[in-house]
Amino acid sequence: MNPLQKLHTWIDVRIGIDALLKKELTGYLLPRNINAWYSLGSILLVLFSIQVLTGILLLVYYVPDAEKAFQSVTFIMNQVPFGWLFRTCHAVGSNLMILALFGHLLSVLFMGSYKSPREFNWLSGFVLFNLVMGISLTGYLLPWSQLSFWATTVATNSVGVVPVIGEQLVEFLRGAKSVGPPTLSRFFVLHVVVIPATIAGMIGLHLFLLKRTGVSLPPFGLSDTRNAWRGEQYRYEDHPDGIPFFPNFALRDLSSILLYLALFGTVVFFLPNLFFPAQAFVPADPFQTPDRIKPEWYFLPNYQTLRILPSELLGLAVQGAAMTFLALLPFIDRGTERHPLKRPLFLTCCICGILTFVGLMIWGHYS
């Protein structure tokens, strides 16, 4: 027995690593008709890890002080070896993470995977989606550029339309009457401690729920695509005739991850300024609002809704209603059918919703 095998045996007899690996890898069976959309969760885990790692690296040189923040980011980009790489990866990663989140959300919607008994999975995913939006918003301010300063001013201002306590809410969010050094401190703490820790906890809960319910059966290539769950008692959805997670699905997962990383690399190396408009390279000036300041692409639909509706309160109410509807979808849509083509009303609403979202985004961009 070579030393490596000896070490393996030494560990195995203590914590039963072989049995665990067999149960979670080769013995973990997934549906035979599983598709690439199921890899979006793994892609998101990889992207979150990249964000954590690059974020920690940026913290080595970033100074969360209104006087020094912009300088420190410029220093990272221009002076520190490979600083540009880690900063660009962090910025591109956040955008691609949101893109993958949209994909994950839509795949769950179209395949009806949010239906019983997966209400908790959906809700935890919905919370995660909002947390990622929150971490993106708070991170946006940290470079203390004209873009980040004014985009944050506009974003925090929109909370002011809440009746009665609107102004107090805005001041509480900013830590002052207007965006300034206290806002940077607050957003920094939220961005590097509070929200990442909450996201990590929610990811843990999301995976725990997935382990308890089992992977859903994709509604494609089957004669009966209705939800088989009746709700009499707890039942783990297993797939005894399925394919093993390792090596079968793990390799497909890896292919999807590498494909996504190729897209990531393409943006980082060939389109590094895709998410950096000119105002991102100018230090924040609280007395000079630049022309046509816009939020990030994923906040453009919200921004445009607030602009086109007659009152901001109505805009906020419409967005609140849409988000509440999305959060409570598993409790509203009680039908058992899961195949999207057999759910014409759902499919129509879903496509209209996507077109409205994309339309508002484009309108917001060019308006």
Next chain:
Amino acid sequence: MNTGTRRRFLATSLAALLAGTAGAVLYPLLRYLAPRRTDTAQQAVRIPLAEIPDGTAKFFDFEGKPAVLVSSKGKLACLSAVCTHLGCIVQWQKDREEFRCPCHGGRFAIDGTVVSGPPPRPLARLPFTVANGSVTVG
């Protein structure tokens, strides 16, 4: 090509690919975290004699490390202020005319030699010249 050779070739290729990827990630990471080179090396420090009256010491930064210039009974000495025991910064004891390390009580004479305590070596002496009413260190 038989199965054994093909497997070995694939395993070697995969290992090379993984090693290449690890290198491509680790190299930027190490360069990013490596301490930045400063251009303080060999930069002379000029201190006017008026700043060091007899019996006093002046601490300053020399080539990135603390140094001390001391004047006593008409004599000048320029030394590294880093204790040779565990790297604490020595303090000038005017009344005793010696240096004392606050960490473990090491004592050094004005020329840097160890008087007592745990320091294994004298304080490093730094080259200096006196001209036109000022001291130039380095």
